Amino acid sequence: MDTSYHVIGLMSGTSLDGLDIAYFRLTYTNENWIYKILHTNTLTYSDILIESLRDAETYNALELIRLHHSYGKYIGQQVQRFVQQHEIRPDFVASHGHTIFHQPEKHVSFQLGDGAYIAANACLPVVCDFRTLDIALGGQGAPLVPIGDALLFPEYDYCINLGGIANVSFSQNDKRLAFDICACNMLLNTLANSVGNAYDNNGEMARSGSLQPDLLQQLNAPVYFTAPAPKSLGKEWVLEHSLEAIAAHKSSIPDKLHTTCHHIAFQIKQALPKLHERQHRVLLTGGGAFNLYLVELLQEYLGEQYSVEVPEPEVVSFKEALIFAFLGLLRWRGEHNCLRSVTGASQDNIGGSIYLC
Incomplete structure (x- = not known):
């Protein structure tokens, strides 16, 4: 019944x-x-x-x-x-x-x-x-969402949430695995807030900026990114390892947003193991999924073997x-x-x- x-x-x-x-x-x-x-x-x-x-x-x-x-x-x-x-x-x-x-x-x-x-x-x-x-x-x-991902969204190979912190869950060798990848909206919204915006609408400011290689290198440097799971991130870590580097860099807000989007997309790419030969379906939710520039960049980093899918807005948001x-x-x-x-x-x-x- x-x-x-x-x-x-x-x-x-x-x-x-x-x-x-x-x-x-x-x-x-x-x-x-x-x-x-x-x-x-x-x-x-x-x-x-x-x-x-x-x-x-x-x-x-x-x-x-x-x-x-x-x-x-x-x-x-x-x-x-x-x-x-x-x-x-x-x-x-x-x-x-x-x-x-x-x-x-x-x-x-x-x-x-x-x-x-x-x-x-x-x-x-x-x-x-x-x-x-x-x-x-x-x-x-943490993360707590993986069992929900497995039982409510079984058709996807990876479930990625682009919230304050980006995280991923997936099944491998009959086990559900998951971990926090990197800071996401905590960085993007902080930068948008600094110029009076609640967020970077559609990623338009980020799209208008240019890549700052030295900042990107700093953002990608922490050993957390290469550490094995299980692992998770908190606000304290983000402040020390990401927000301080962004604040100290002498570049424009659009340039910082642009570079941060590259950092997020790169770290997500690094975090996803190859599970099989067929195309991988990636479910993308959370506020960052409304950032069109970040979504396009992520698809570019992942390549054709991955299909990045953003569902209806209610699922993205809730x-x-x-x-x-x-x-x-x-x-x-x-x-x-x-x-x-x-x-x-x-x-x-x-x-x-x-x-x-």
């Missing part, structure tokens, strides 16, 4: 472009999972909230806990409005939260947005805190919210949602805390 669930997925990315709220139907039929996107919205953060999220890593313990609670309350209130607006009855909410710290080598990964406060204000059950158990088991706590809705569903069902082959943990695990209201 078919089994269906209705779930709200929430995602806030490192690029600080807002809170993604999406309502999905997830159905298990004929031993396969099928998804349907029903309603979506992206809530743009206020300048005050952006500043708080950006500066949270410098807060003392008391300030951070207060923000953890107040941001959870904000999320819960937005979910309640979303539910009332669309007159829906979700089974539960799955929230990734907003990452403030991710240093798994120090056993630290913290996602802002207290699940108890979300549940209390949304008046719905909440699944959250997906990373902690995996880190406790010796893993990276795939991460979908994946976390699905991870929450697996947690709800008591099934594995985090793979040791991806994170390096001692075992596959069922990550996530549940708050009932």
Whole structure:
């Protein structure tokens, strides 16, 4: 028999472009999972909230806990409005939260947005805190999306998300593998912000710039890029190894954007192993998939053996919210949602805390 669930997925990315709220139907039929996107919205953060999220890593313990609670309350209130607006009855909410710290080598990964406060204000059950158990088991706590990629998008050889950080997942030798590749929108949006734009529309500024070989060499230099998986990146690493190099370089913003796009495309090419002789299908999602120049450049770097495919805009924008809705569903069902082959943990695990209201 078919089994269906209705779930709200929430995602806030490192690029600080807002809170993604999406309502999905997830159905298990004929031993396969099928998804349907029903309603979506992206809530743009206020300048005050952006500043708080950006500066949270410098807060003392008391300030951070207060923000953890107040941001959870904000999320819960937005979910309640979303539910009332669309007159829906979700089974539960799955929230990734907003990452403030991710240093798994120090056993630290913290996602802002207290699940108890979300549940209390949304008046719905909440699944959250997906990373902690995996880190406790010796893993990276990231990436988390690969099991969703494998079960919801099985027709693609590679699933690449161009979010604040670019990551990839794929199957090789009957194992699902995944890792963070490099910073993406964290770099591109920071550069666009410096000239008063939220982002580089269609990559037009980047297209108008010229390549800066010395900057490209600096961006490609960190040993992380040649280190084996499992591996993941946090905001702290990006600041030290990428943003500082970009800020220090004496060139125009278009030139920096142009060079950064080459860096991203090159690192993605380096990250993709050749799986077979036929053409490889590449699913491209996340905000960076709207950057036409970056997409064209990536196809150029990968060559004809790879087909870079950008799906319909709702999937591009809300795939991460979908994946976390699905991870929450697996947690709800008591099934594995985090793979040791991806994170390096001692075992596959069922990550996530549940708050009932």
